[in-house]
Amino acid sequence: MARKKIGLIGAGNIGGELASLAATKQLGDVVLFDIPAKEKFAQGKALDLEQASALSGSDAKITGTSSWEDLAGVDVLIITAGIPRKPGQSRDDLVGSNLPIIQNVADNAKKHCPDAFVIVISNPLDAMVYEYKRRVGAPREKVVGMAGVLDSARFSLFLAREVGASIKDVRATVLGGHGDDMVPVLGYTTINGIPVQQLIKEDRLNAIIDRTRKGGGEIVGLMGTSAYYAPASSAIAMAEAYLYDQKRILPAAAYLEGEYGYKDLYLGVPVVIGAGGVEKILEIELSDVEKTMLKTSADSVQKVVDIVKAKS
Numbered sequence: 001m002a003r004k005k006i007g008l009i010g011a012g013n014i015g016g017e018l019a020s021l022a023a024t025k026q027l028g029d030v031v032l033f034d035i036p037a038k039e040k041f042a043q044g045k046a047l048d049l050e051q052a053s054a055l056s057g058s059d060a061k062i063t064g065t066s067s068w069e070d071l072a073g074v075d076v077l078i079i080t081a082g083i084p085r086k087p088g089q090s091r092d093d094l095v096g097s098n099l100p101i102i103q104n105v106a107d108n109a110k111k112h113c114p115d116a117f118v119i120v121i122s123n124p125l126d127a128m129v130y131e132y133k134r135r136v137g138a139p140r141e142k143v144v145g146m147a148g149v150l151d152s153a154r155f156s157l158f159l160a161r162e163v164g165a166s167i168k169d170v171r172a173t174v175l176g177g178h179g180d181d182m183v184p185v186l187g188y189t190t191i192n193g194i195p196v197q198q199l200i201k202e203d204r205l206n207a208i209i210d211r212t213r214k215g216g217g218e219i220v221g222l223m224g225t226s227a228y229y230a231p232a233s234s235a236i237a238m239a240e241a242y243l244y245d246q247k248r249i250l251p252a253a254a255y256l257e258g259e260y261g262y263k264d265l266y267l268g269v270p271v272v273i274g275a276g277g278v279e280k281i282l283e284i285e286l287s288d289v290e291k292t293m294l295k296t297s298a299d300s301v302q303k304v305v306d307i308v309k310a311k312s
């Protein structure tokens with residue numbers, strides 16, 4: 001059986017880590033794409049990573065390019081093209097710079113790799129994945145946004161550290177948009193089945209929720225640019241679910257057609273990812289408070305989508 005092919009659009013910080021993980025896990029051959037001005041950089045990064053594969057024992061090929069022709073036939077396309085945040089910026093501040101980039105990527109992907117399962121990471125995430133799907137005209141099963149897996153990983157880590165429990169025993173889900181009003185759903189958050197409220201006091205839990213919501217900004221403040229290890233790991237978990245037909249239930253930005261009362265909007269909800277892509281959107285019961293928080297988050301996403309629509 002031929003190896004699968006993974007296309008990575010953007011050879012920057014997240015792109016490099018995605019390539020490293022995809023090669024180490026032998027998900028397939030990797031094509032690392034960037035703009036012509038950064039083609040040599042992409043090629044150098046690919047070569048460095050291939051040489052690392054010589055030590056890890058991976059046979060996956062990694063190539064750097066700025067030719068869309070090289071993306072023909074990719075099974076999974078992960079998009080990180082765009083400008084990352086700087087300290088003091090919100091994700092929504094990136095809409096002006098990243099909208100033309102996602103439009104350019106969408107036009108080329110439509111032409112060169114229309115059958116790929118697409119995972120968008122570029123920010124502002126929910127609006128960028130919306131514009132990608134709209135521009136390509138792809139079915140909603142094939143286009144998903146990576147945010148909920150990352151936000152849930154951050155939430156899980158803070159909970160595990162607070163309780164002094166293994167991260168393996170934490171089950172936590174964050175829904176809604178990938179912004180500061182994202183919705184950690186406490187009703188479904190457990191430590192090995194034990195409702196988290198039984199183990200963590202309310203004030204500490206609120207502090208953890210607040211830290212989760214600002215989790216991306218905390219890292220931007222420390223590093224001067226946005227996170228890349230955890231975002232890449234999150235997208236790779238989604239790619240693996242697709243490539244290995246794992247049918248994993250993961251929180252992800254999915255295109256809603258009435259689910260949770262929202263239409264024509266990408267929002268973080270629990271989905272099943274398998275060989276069919278986003279095979280199902282699960283509508284779980286939410287408390288009234290959680291529904292109100294989801295509405296606030298959806299309204300924030302809609303505002304950015306309206307900007308995108310006005311500029312398109």
Ligand code: APR
Nearest residue numbers: 010011012013014015034035080081082083084121122123
């Ligand atoms: N096509 C392909 N690549 C592009 C394009 C384009 N049209 N425009 C820009 N890029 C490339 C840049 O040249 C750069 O190499 O995207 C890459 C982005 O890499 P970084 O600047 O290192 O940014 P990164 O940290 O990887 O984040 C990328 O993901 O999480 C989001 O907010 C983050 O929107 C940002 C994106």
